[in-house]
Amino acid sequence: MSGRRNETSATTARGSIRRQLFVQLLAVAAILSLAFFLIVREVAGRVAEATQDDILAASATSIADSLRFEGGEVTLDLPYSALSMLGTINEDRVFYRIVADGRTLTGYDDLPQARPSATAPRPQFATFDYRGDRVRAVTLLRPVGSGSTPVQVAVSVAQTRLGMAAISARITSIATAIGVGFFVVATALSLLAARSALSPLARMTLSVTRRGPADLRPLRTAAPRELVPFVDALNGFMARLRTALGQSEDFITEAAHRVRTPLATLRAQAEVTYRKLERPEHRQALREMIRAIDESARSAGQMLDHAMVTLRTDSVAHETVRLDELVRETCDRFAPTAGLKDIEIVTELPPAPVVLAGDRILLQNALHNVLDNAVKYSPADSTITVRLSAEPGAPRRVRLSVADQGRGFDGRDLKQLTRRFSRGSNVGDIVGSGLGLTIADEVARAHGGHLDISENSPGAGACIALVLPSA
Amino acid sequence: MHRACLAICLNAVLAVACVLAGTGAGAAFEAEARKFYPAPNAPPGAPAQTGAPAAPDAAGRALRIISTADLDAFEPIILGFQAENPDIAVDYTIASTSQLMRAIHDEGAVFDLAISSAMDLQTKLANDGFAQAYRSGATDALPQWARWRNQVFAFTQEPAVLILSESAFAGIAIPRNREELIALLRDNPARFRGRIGTYDVRVSGFGYLMATQDSRNAEAYWRLMEVMGRLEARLYCCSGDMIRDVADGRLALAYNVLGSYASARIAENAPGVRIVQLNDFVNVMLRTVTIPAGARHVDSAHKMVDFLVTLGQRPELAARSGLPPIDDRVLRANNAMRPIRLGPGLLVYLDSQKRRNFLRSWTSSLVQE
Ligand SMILES: Nc1ncnc2c1ncn2[C@@H]1O[C@H](COP(=O)(O)OP(=O)(O)O)[C@@H](O)[C@H]1O
Numbered sequence: 001m002s003g004r005r006n007e008t009s010a011t012t013a014r015g016s017i018r019r020q021l022f023v024q025l026l027a028v029a030a031i032l033s034l035a036f037f038l039i040v041r042e043v044a045g046r047v048a049e050a051t052q053d054d055i056l057a058a059s060a061t062s063i064a065d066s067l068r069f070e071g072g073e074v075t076l077d078l079p080y081s082a083l084s085m086l087g088t089i090n091e092d093r094v095f096y097r098i099v100a101d102g103r104t105l106t107g108y109d110d111l112p113q114a115r116p117s118a119t120a121p122r123p124q125f126a127t128f129d130y131r132g133d134r135v136r137a138v139t140l141l142r143p144v145g146s147g148s149t150p151v152q153v154a155v156s157v158a159q160t161r162l163g164m165a166a167i168s169a170r171i172t173s174i175a176t177a178i179g180v181g182f183f184v185v186a187t188a189l190s191l192l193a194a195r196s197a198l199s200p201l202a203r204m205t206l207s208v209t210r211r212g213p214a215d216l217r218p219l220r221t222a223a224p225r226e227l228v229p230f231v232d233a234l235n236g237f238m239a240r241l242r243t244a245l246g247q248s249e250d251f252i253t254e255a256a257h258r259v260r261t262p263l264a265t266l267r268a269q270a271e272v273t274y275r276k277l278e279r280p281e282h283r284q285a286l287r288e289m290i291r292a293i294d295e296s297a298r299s300a301g302q303m304l305d306h307a308m309v310t311l312r313t314d315s316v317a318h319e320t321v322r323l324d325e326l327v328r329e330t331c332d333r334f335a336p337t338a339g340l341k342d343i344e345i346v347t348e349l350p351p352a353p354v355v356l357a358g359d360r361i362l363l364q365n366a367l368h369n370v371l372d373n374a375v376k377y378s379p380a381d382s383t384i385t386v387r388l389s390a391e392p393g394a395p396r397r398v399r400l401s402v403a404d405q406g407r408g409f410d411g412r413d414l415k416q417l418t419r420r421f422s423r424g425s426n427v428g429d430i431v432g433s434g435l436g437l438t439i440a441d442e443v444a445r446a447h448g449g450h451l452d453i454s455e456n457s458p459g460a461g462a463c464i465a466l467v468l469p470s471a
Numbered sequence: 472m473h474r475a476c477l478a479i480c481l482n483a484v485l486a487v488a489c490v491l492a493g494t495g496a497g498a499a500f501e502a503e504a505r506k507f508y509p510a511p512n513a514p515p516g517a518p519a520q521t522g523a524p525a526a527p528d529a530a531g532r533a534l535r536i537i538s539t540a541d542l543d544a545f546e547p548i549i550l551g552f553q554a555e556n557p558d559i560a561v562d563y564t565i566a567s568t569s570q571l572m573r574a575i576h577d578e579g580a581v582f583d584l585a586i587s588s589a590m591d592l593q594t595k596l597a598n599d600g601f602a603q604a605y606r607s608g609a610t611d612a613l614p615q616w617a618r619w620r621n622q623v624f625a626f627t628q629e630p631a632v633l634i635l636s637e638s639a640f641a642g643i644a645i646p647r648n649r650e651e652l653i654a655l656l657r658d659n660p661a662r663f664r665g666r667i668g669t670y671d672v673r674v675s676g677f678g679y680l681m682a683t684q685d686s687r688n689a690e691a692y693w694r695l696m697e698v699m700g701r702l703e704a705r706l707y708c709c710s711g712d713m714i715r716d717v718a719d720g721r722l723a724l725a726y727n728v729l730g731s732y733a734s735a736r737i738a739e740n741a742p743g744v745r746i747v748q749l750n751d752f753v754n755v756m757l758r759t760v761t762i763p764a765g766a767r768h769v770d771s772a773h774k775m776v777d778f779l780v781t782l783g784q785r786p787e788l789a790a791r792s793g794l795p796p797i798d799d800r801v802l803r804a805n806n807a808m809r810p811i812r813l814g815p816g817l818l819v820y821l822d823s824q825k826r827r828n829f830l831r832s833w834t835s836s837l838v839q840e
Contacts (some may be wrong), residue, residue, distance in 0.1 A: 078825040080687055084816030091620040093598045095814035106824045131600045 021194040029186030037172075037179040044171035048164040049136070056138040057123045058155045059086055063098065067153055069145035074100040074153055082157075090163025093133060099154045100144070113156045133160040200224045204231070216242040248311055256304045263297040295431045298372075302435040305365050306420075309439050313446035318357040320471065323398065324349045326360065327388055330367045333373070341380045345371070348387040354398055355471045360446045363466075366443035369436040370402045370464045376430055377406040377462065391467055397449070401465035403456045414453045421427045440466060500574035504565045506542060507533065508549055512557035533560035534771040536583045537575070538586035539568050540758070540794075545586075547791040552778045559771045568592055568676040575601055575763050583766040584775055586758065588629075588729075589676045591817040593759045597622040598818060602761040603769075609777040614799045617757060617780075619813035625757035626779040627794045628810060630799070631681045632730040633747040634714060639666065639723035640745075648690040648751040652726075656698045664702050668713045668725035671706035672833055678757065681727045683820040683829060684811055691751075696836035704837060718744050729756065731795055748807070755802070755810040758794065798814070 062082045068075045076098055086094045097107035114137070115123045124139045137158035143150035148272035200223060207221045237441075267290060331345050338345050350358045374384045382405040391397035410426050417424055418441040421434040441451040449468035456463040510533075522638045538545060542565070564582070566574060568589035574580040585602075587593050596602050599755060602622040610624055617625040621766050633652070635645070643659065646652040656663050670678020685692040705722070713725035720743075734746060760779055762772045783791050783796035793799075802808045811817070819825055 075828070076822075076824045077828050078819050078822045080816055080819045083819050084812070084814065085813075087814030087816055091814070093600070093620075094818065095598075106822050369621070 018194045018198050018324055020188050021197060022443065025190035025193060026187060029183055029190060033179040033183040033186070036182065037175050039177075040175035041168070041172045044168045044175065048167040048171075051167075052136055052159065052161070052164050053125055053138065055086060055089070056125075056157050057140070059083065059096075060123060060138050060140040063096065063157065064140050064142040064153070064155045065096075067142060067144045067155075067434065069151070074105060074144050074151050076106060078106070086157070086159055090166065092160040092162045093131075093135075095130065095135065095137075095158040097156045099156075101151050101153075105153070107156075111137070111156055111158060113154055115154075127161075130158060133162075135160050136164070189358060194290045200227060207235075216245075222241075245311065249308070250302055252308050252311070256301065259300045259304070260297060263293055263300070265295070267293045297419065299433045302369070302433050302439070305369070306435050306439050309362060309365060309442050309446075312359060312362055313442055316362070316446045317359045321356055321358050321360050321363060323354040323363070323400065323468075323470075324388055325353075326363055327367065327386060327400065330364055330384055334368070334371050336370075338375050338384065341375060341378070343375055343378055343380065344383045346383055346385045348385065348389075350388060350390075354388060356398065356447070356468055357471050359443075359469070362443045366440040366466060367400065367402075369439050370466070373432075373436050373464065374402050374404040374462070375404065376432065377427075378404045378457070379406065382406070394467075396470050397467055398470045399452070399465050399467050401463055403461060403463040404454070405461040408455050408460055408462050409453075417453060418451060437464070440464065444468065490552060490723060500566060500570040500580065502537075502564045502566045502570070504542070506546075508553060508561040508563065513635060521576045532768070533562040533637050534584065534768050534775060535562045535564070535582045536584045536586060536775070537566055537571050537580070537582040539571060539585075539588050540586060541565060542663050544792045544794055547788055548779070548782070548794075551785065551788045552775060555778065556771070559774070567708050572596070574677075579765060581765050581767060582763050583768045583772040584760055585763055586760045586779075588758050589680065590623075590625075590757055590759055590811055590813060591680055591821050592676070593623050593761055594619065594813055594815070594817040595681055595821055596761055598815065600765050603764050603766065605762055605776060607773065607777055612831050613780055613797060616810050616812065617797050619696055623759050623813055624776055624780050625759050625797055625810075625813070626732070626782055627758040628797055629729040629758065629795060630748060630808060631727045631754045631756060633724060633726055633749060634717050634728050635724040635745050635747060636720055636722065637743045637745050638720060639663075645745070645747060645837045646749070646751050647747075649689060649695055650751070651713050652749070653695050653698055656695075656702060660702060662797045663723050666721070666723040667699050667702055667704040668707055668716060669699060669704055669727055669837075673830055674708050677710075677729065677801060679820070679826075679829075680756065680811070682833060685727070686829070688752050688754070688809070693832070693836060695726075696833065698769065700837040711744070714744070718771055727754075731793055734793070737788040748805070750807050753805070753808050755808050757797075757813070758812055759813070765774065790817050825832065 039397050059082045062085075063076070066077050066079050066082075068077070083094055083096070086092065095108045095111050097109065097111040097113060098105040099113060111130060112126075112128060113429060114126050126137050126139070128135065128137065130137075135158040137156055139154055139156045142153050142155060144153050145151045204219065204221055204223060204227065207219065216238045217258050218238060219231050221231075221233045270286055270290050270293060273288065274283060277283050277286060328347060335345055371384070371386070378384060384405075385401075385403045387399075387401050387403070389399055389401075391399045407426055407428075409424060416422050418437045419434075420438045422438075423432055423434040437453070439449065444451045446468045447468050449466060452463075452465040452467055454463050454465075455461070489808040542563070549563060551562065553559065555702040568587055569592075571579065571585060572589070572592045572595070575582065575585055576599065578761065585593070585596065593602075597620055602620075605624075606621050610618060610621060613624060617628075633646075639662065643649075643655065643662075646655050656667070670681065672682045682692075706717075707716075707725075710729040713722065713728050716722040717725050730746060730748070757778050760776055762769065762776065766772050780795065783798055789796045802810065820829065
């Protein structure tokens with residue numbers, strides 16, 4: 001019922017697009033980081049191995065180049081650089097073996113030697129375990145000696161893979177650092193991306209919440225393509241709502257008119273007839289009838305008023321209202337009705353104008369109902385005092401009170417009285433619908449104020465006050 | 472692999488009278504001497520003694536060292552070590568470089584430390600998988616050139632020098648590099664004939680190492696050998712003998728003598744002997760220690776390695792042993808000093824073919840019958 005309902009979310013959130021987006025981006029980043037890491041590690045391993053292979057091949061080649069054929073046999077003057085070059089980069093163990101015609105010429109004679117095919121005299125690389133370590137070995141085939149049958153010499157050089165492992169470990173740790181760094185940066189960027197991707201949504205939410213409650217015009221903010229259907233749907237919904245509200249209001253106005261007019265006609269007819277009648281029992285019957293007509297008219301009027309109030313409180317128009325003038329007009333309009341019971345309505349208005357933002361029709365309606373009650377529950381020949389003043393102890397609030405000299409409330413539970421269709425036990429024979437105070441209360445609350453019901457003091461009677469925030 | 476169970480009897484401190492009774496195959500390495508240092512903190516027992524320890528039990532727990540360094544140099548170090556580690560007994564066996572190699576590489580004898588001046592053989596031990604790795608703050612503090620694979624640790628740096636008899640050089644300029652030395656010998660054949668000494672590289676591992684490094688470093692090496700050969704150079708097995716003969720005046724000069732020994736001897740009692748560090752280059756031999764793969768008392772071995780590589784922090788102990796500790800500043804102060812590089816390059820001259828070729832060239836240059 002409150003106009004501020006849209007401040008607290010009525011929908012429970014189910015999942016979050018931002019989180020989903022973020023998690024998905026993060027998953028992509030994680031996969032990419034991992035792929036990067038694996039690729040770098042693989043490449044590093046390959047490069048390190050290729051580097052070692054190159055050095056091994058260079059070593060074997062320099063050994064092969066030192067092979068000589070002297071006095072019918074193969075000899076070797078092992079070049080210093082052949083082995084020392086293997087020790088330049090790292091501290092790996094080095095093994096070699098030179099086999100001529102199936103006989104070990106020199107070196108480690110238990111070093112396994114791949115049998116390179118004579119047809120493809122390319123260096124053959126192999127990895128195997130030797131003397132407690134994993135080694136990388138190259139074997140090179142070189143024919144030595146002149147003549148038609150040169151001696152086939154196989155040169156093998158092997159090296160442990162410590163240095164290579166160290167290089168790839170170093171590259172791997174760099175790759176890890178880069179991968180982790182990449183992931184961290186990607187995380188930050190994902191957060192930003194998720195936020196900025198959803199910023200149009202936030203912008204549109206803001207433009208909707210900023211609107212006045214009665215503002216049912218279509219949204220005109222530029223929306224990203226994905227949100228256009230949603231905005232269209234929202235606009236369509238608002239258009240339908242606008243039409244429906246308009247129709248309800250029209251209906252109520254129409255209904256009020258259609259009910260009141262025939263009842264007024266009926267009452268006039270009854271009164272004319274009443275005057276013509278002479279027999280007391282007939283006059284009595286007709287008086288009863290007029291009373292019933294009055295009652296029906298009032299009840300119907302109040303119910304329609306209430307419907308109108310309910311409809312309008314959801315969208316209180318905040319036009320500028322001169323409350324003092326409104327009070328004077330309403331009291332003036334009410335004076336004849338009060339005059340029937342010889343009741344005088346006294347207004348006490350402040351000299352300066354009292355202005356507030358609100359709905360004129362609703363405020364009139366509220367005051368009307370309170371005045372109606374006051375007249376109803378007051379004895380003939382009494383006074384009703386309508387006072388407009390600043391609310392004591394609350395700045396920027398005004399109090400519009402209606403005090404009568406009627407029967408008061410007998411100190412009963414006053415809270416009950418504003419409930420719909422609830423009537424007090426003090427009513428006696430006075431008819432009513434139990435809607436008057438409900439309407440006044442709803443109007444007060446729709447304006448951000450409240451209804452204050454109290455005994456009239458000093459003196460007897462009731463005092464009903466609308467406490468409203470002033471502009 | 473068979474493990475030698477040693478029982479050693481010994482006649483004199485430095486005598487060569489050791490008999491090794493192996494339980495396995497007959498062949499066993501020959502030790503030159505063995506001395507047992509009981510732990511100073513041990514319950515009263517035998518004092519420092521030579522030969523096999525009295526109680527086999529004590530020997531079982533002792534730190535077993537096989538070393539090429541004689542007791543003159545090493546006893547102060549052992550005692551210094553025991554002063555800091557009074558719970559460790561030391562069983563010290565002296566062997567030649569080749570016997571040390573044989574013991575560990577071929578026979579799998581059980582030692583906790585192998586200390587040798589043969590860098591090439593120590594490198595081969597590590598390369599062939601007979602050494603175990605060790606790292607500590609002390610070993611990490613060594614310069615890069617003074618360790619290999621965290622298995623071979625250098626603890627001394629000993630330059631190979633020229634020593635000469637001052638009287639033989641009366642009136643002529645003392646050579647400053649190999650070129651000047653060659654010129655000098657060529658110009659004064661009468662003065663130097665038969666009075667030049669150098670290592671017989673066929674029998675001395677250290678001599679072979681120095682010769683091969685020389686040949687790698689300088690073209691002049693072979694010309695020098697040629698000249699020395701023509702002047703009927705005398706060949707020696709050991710630095711000590713050469714120094715003695717220079718001091719006696721029998722030699723005018725000796726080439727490639729271990730500088731540490733030379734300075735130690737000269738400091739003792741050899742006036743008139745002069746040490747010359749040639750300024751074209753000086754090979755610096757590194758005495759190294761390794762922990763054999765089969766070491767039993769690894770903790771004690773680690774302590775000893777740490778003690779040795781930090782020898783530079785105990786100058787008076789280093790002075791007493793006559794072993795110059797590792798000191799990068801000394802090398803940086805003299806550009807000509809070249810520490811022999813540990814690593815697979817050293818394996819090259821251990822190659823049997825290479826060795827045969829080298830010795831053939833060397834013999835034909837120097838031994839001109
Ligand atoms: N001026 C008044 N004096 C005494 N009682 C009143 C007055 N105004 C309202 N009431 C009490 O409050 C009840 C609710 O009032 P309302 O909602 O206007 O219904 P009704 O149509 O019965 O007047 C009344 O039934 C009556 O008991």
